[in-house]
Amino acid sequence: MRANASIKNTWTKEKCQRALGKIDTRIEAILSECDAVDEYEQSQDSLVKMKKELKNKKVLKAKVKNILKELKEENKKSINTTDAESTRINSIQGSHAGYSLQGTFDEKHGLIVNSDVVSENNDLNQFAEQINQANEILKKKCDTACADSGYANTDELQKIDEQDIKVIVPSQRQASKKEAKPFDKSNFQYDCQKDCYICPEGHFLTYRYINKREQNKVYIISEKTICKQCPHWGVCTKSQQGRTIARLINEEVRQKLEAQYEQSESQAIYQLRQQKAELPFGHIKRNLKVDAFLLRGRDGAKAEASLLASCFNIRRMMSIIGIRALIEKLKNLASLRGTSSLDKWNFALPLPSVGLESFTYPRKEIRENKENDVSALTENSNRREKIWINRVFVSKRRAEFPFLFQRAFV
Numbered sequence: 001m002r003a004n005a006s007i008k009n010t011w012t013k014e015k016c017q018r019a020l021g022k023i024d025t026r027i028e029a030i031l032s033e034c035d036a037v038d039e040y041e042q043s044q045d046s047l048v049k050m051k052k053e054l055k056n057k058k059v060l061k062a063k064v065k066n067i068l069k070e071l072k073e074e075n076k077k078s079i080n081t082t083d084a085e086s087t088r089i090n091s092i093q094g095s096h097a098g099y100s101l102q103g104t105f106d107e108k109h110g111l112i113v114n115s116d117v118v119s120e121n122n123d124l125n126q127f128a129e130q131i132n133q134a135n136e137i138l139k140k141k142c143d144t145a146c147a148d149s150g151y152a153n154t155d156e157l158q159k160i161d162e163q164d165i166k167v168i169v170p171s172q173r174q175a176s177k178k179e180a181k182p183f184d185k186s187n188f189q190y191d192c193q194k195d196c197y198i199c200p201e202g203h204f205l206t207y208r209y210i211n212k213r214e215q216n217k218v219y220i221i222s223e224k225t226i227c228k229q230c231p232h233w234g235v236c237t238k239s240q241q242g243r244t245i246a247r248l249i250n251e252e253v254r255q256k257l258e259a260q261y262e263q264s265e266s267q268a269i270y271q272l273r274q275q276k277a278e279l280p281f282g283h284i285k286r287n288l289k290v291d292a293f294l295l296r297g298r299d300g301a302k303a304e305a306s307l308l309a310s311c312f313n314i315r316r317m318m319s320i321i322g323i324r325a326l327i328e329k330l331k332n333l334a335s336l337r338g339t340s341s342l343d344k345w346n347f348a349l350p351l352p353s354v355g356l357e358s359f360t361y362p363r364k365e366i367r368e369n370k371e372n373d374v375s376a377l378t379e380n381s382n383r384r385e386k387i388w389i390n391r392v393f394v395s396k397r398r399a400e401f402p403f404l405f406q407r408a409f410v
Contacts, residue, residue: 001285002292003301005082005097012078016068023061030054085298087119099293099301102126103280103309104410107144107269110276111316113137115309117301126171127151130410143167146273147410151176154254155200155215161253164308168266168273171258183236185245197245201230205245216246277361277410280312 071079080086082095089098100123102116114134118126129143140294144167145160152175161167173180180186188205189198197205197219203226205219221227221242230236236245248254260266284290290308293301317326 001101001290001301002096002098003080003083003086004296005080005086007080007088007096009099010078010080010081010088011064011067011071013068013071016064016071019059019064021069023057023064025356027054027057027061052111072101073281083296086118087121089121099298100126101281101305102130102410103277104130105280107272108278109316109320110279110388111313112280115302115305117298117305119298123147123150124153127153127156127410131160131165138316144168144269145410146269147277149408153256154248154250157257158250158253161257166260167257168261168269169257170261170270171254174258174261181336183232183243188245188249197247199236199243201232203230205243210249211246214246216248219245219247236258280309283309283312 001386030053034050034054065319067079067081071074086097086099089096089100089183099117102118102123103112104114105111106113108380114130114137116130118132120126127145127147131142135141141163142165143164149170149172151157152169152171157167157169186202190196191198195207199205199221203221205221208218208220210217221244224240224242225235227237227239261270288308293302293304295304314326316404321329
């Protein structure tokens with residue numbers, strides 16, 4: 001989701017270097033022009049403007065140097081001078097300054113269990129963190145955690161798998177559904193006893209070293225001349241060193257999770273994920289037209305995300321159990337927690353005594369409101385009731401619903 005900042009204010013090391021070069025060139029040009037001015041033109045407007053521009057260029061140069069220094073000290077790829085905590089987001093709409101909006105949803109009713117905002121342009125490092133946050137909120141572990149291939153980081157998935165939670169996340173290869181090429185890694189046989197790979201032609205690729213950055217083991221053909229003399233040279237590999245294969249240090253975990261995803265039960269759960277996890281984002285972005293945060297900084301963006309999640313959940317619960325039943329549940333929860341302030345309010349809504357599940361407001365009682373606000377549904381409600389509804393929207397109290405969160409969708 002877009003941040004309240006322009007992508008033009010995002011600076012990288014390369015952009016800083018280019019800007020410093022242009023500023024230095026312009027400063028030299030101004031100084032040359034000043035030297036060329038005669039003494040009798042000292043009070044002319046042209047010289048005054050040049051001196052002012054020179055001062056502005058020097059100020060700008062100092063700012064750019066500070067940005068470059070911050071990028072180096074904090075080892076950042078980029079920084080936005082309007083919202084320093086935002087990051088560069090690449091989407092189908094192009095590149096813009098923004099945040100990644102995260103959400104965890106329960107399987108039964110599609111309620112938002114947890115919302116979060118992170119300053120990252122992908123989801124690879126978020127799976128374990130988001131599931132753990134949701135588990136902490138409900139004080140219990142989910143049975144199954146499901147997400148799309150954007151979260152397919154084996155290290156992250158392993159953290160949840162070790163908690164005896166079933167993980168259903170397709171790998172990038174499984175999500176693409178492309179057929180493996182003849183000399184794809186999957187067509188090389190791995191010998192766990194000898195710790196080596198055997199190519200389709202029967203040649204051995206032995207272990208050489210560990211790539212610490214990528215966290216994988218590298219296997220290389222025993223003799224590079226073997227590849228050059230192979231009839232598949234140029235198709236299998238074009239490297240002068242011969243064919244290489246990278247194997248994750250925790251490759252067994254990746255294979256286990258891939259096999260787990262292929263199960264028929266897992267496929268049914270994954271199909272359900274799209275219905276539960278994508279709907280709230282579509283509602284917020286398309287129906288409510290919320291495509292950007294208003295507040296700057298990650299804390300402000302998280303507050304907005306929490307508010308949107310609360311609004312969605314309240315409206316969702318109103319659809320599931322009805323307005324009157326929801327109010328009674330909230331009153332009961334407040335009384336159990338020793339909170340008596342809700343009893344001071346009059347919660348009698350202008351609803352009939354018939355079953356709330358089948359009740360719908362007549363069209364004439366619904367006011368026009370493009371956001372379809374909850375207060376617009378109660379045309380005859382008094383000011384006090386509307387104030388209470390608005391207060392519920394921004395409430396931070398945790399409500400415990402024991403029927404939630406058998407499965408978590410991210």
